[in-house]
Amino acid sequence: MGEGLYPLTFEPMLRNYMWGGRRLERLYGRTLPPGIVAESWEVSAHPSSPTTVAQGPLAGLTLPEVVERLGLDLLGEHSRDALDRGRFPLLVKLLDANLRLSVQVHPDDAYARTHGGDLGKTEMWYVLYAEPGGEIIYGLRPGVTREAFAEAVANKALAGILRRVPVQAGDAICVPSGTVHALLSGLVVAEIQQNSDTTYRVYDWDRPGPDGRPRPLHIERALDVIDFGPAPAAPIPPTPVSERNGLRVDELVACDKFVVERVRLAAGTAFAGECDGSTFELWGAVEGRARLEPGEGRPAWPSGAQELCAVQWALLPAALGPFTVRTAEGCTLLRTYVPGQ
DSSP states (O other): OOTTOOOBOEEOEEEOOTTOBSHHHHHHOOOOOSSOBOEEEEEOOOTTSOOEEOSSTTTTOBHHHHHHHHTHHHHOGGGHHHHHTTOOOEEEEEEEESSOOOEEEOOOHHHHHHTTSSOOOOEEEEEEEEOTTOEEEEEEOTTOOHHHHHHHHHTTOGGGGEEEEEOOTTOEEEEOTTOOEEEOSSEEEEEEEESOOOOEEEEOTTOOOTTSSOOOOOHHHHHHHOOOSOOOOSSOOOEEEEEETTEEEEEEEEOSSOEEEEEEEOTTOEEEEEEOSSOOEEEEEEEEEEEEEEOTTOOOOTTOOEEEETTOEEEEOTTOEEEEEEOSSOEEEEEEEOOOO
């Protein structure tokens, strides 16, 4: 297990929606093309924007091509259903909300498959940067029913029934399918989500789109999928997992699609893990710098050790075997994996 496998990094795919900015350049030293950049797709096998392996023997292959080549050794037993569909299950993005995003909702898998064929979309946000007073839209005000929502849309009064939640750097928010949501201006977030681009827009702040006309809304489908029950807690308080010798692990989000943990390493400490064939792991440095190495006594990877600095991501194949994450200066990372069913 792990023979010839190594952590994969990717060349990001950029998108320039109207709400983007330049913070990925200013805050993280990213080299960006001229103009605004709204999203950087960091690890993607979505057909619209697949990312390409940046280093090692698999360099130049897209993630869908790697899935086809490595199969279960890449995805692991927990994602066997995704492999049977020829899909990598998750997608990682960075979002620069220089302006507020449209208010949206995503369907679950069952609805999405019968209305377009793609997957549904549950996602989570980890706030990397927030201007003072930063907020998100997260759910609806208490007591809003389907009828009240439809009436607010008809009366152009939707803004008055949206629930605003303050956020700051380090907050984690889980956005299950069916939850009305939007990033508001002044935020940069890491988004970990199902591998889907299915979005129903319900409100766009009465502003024109890039062509000067209003962007289309998807009210009927949104009404079909919105969960009108109480919105979940947000932000989510972290749940301690372990703490010892300068290493602290907190669970941020746990759902049937993914688990996201925050791993904090003090200077000179290490995290020892193992990809044992059950699931791949996604590791993203969000503060500081870390180094991924083979576990003690394991042979060198074909690509050598992998350096990660904020805000870079690596995909560890499910059959990689033991590995170590080290830091000389201190680091905060997000660790994501697919849970067993």
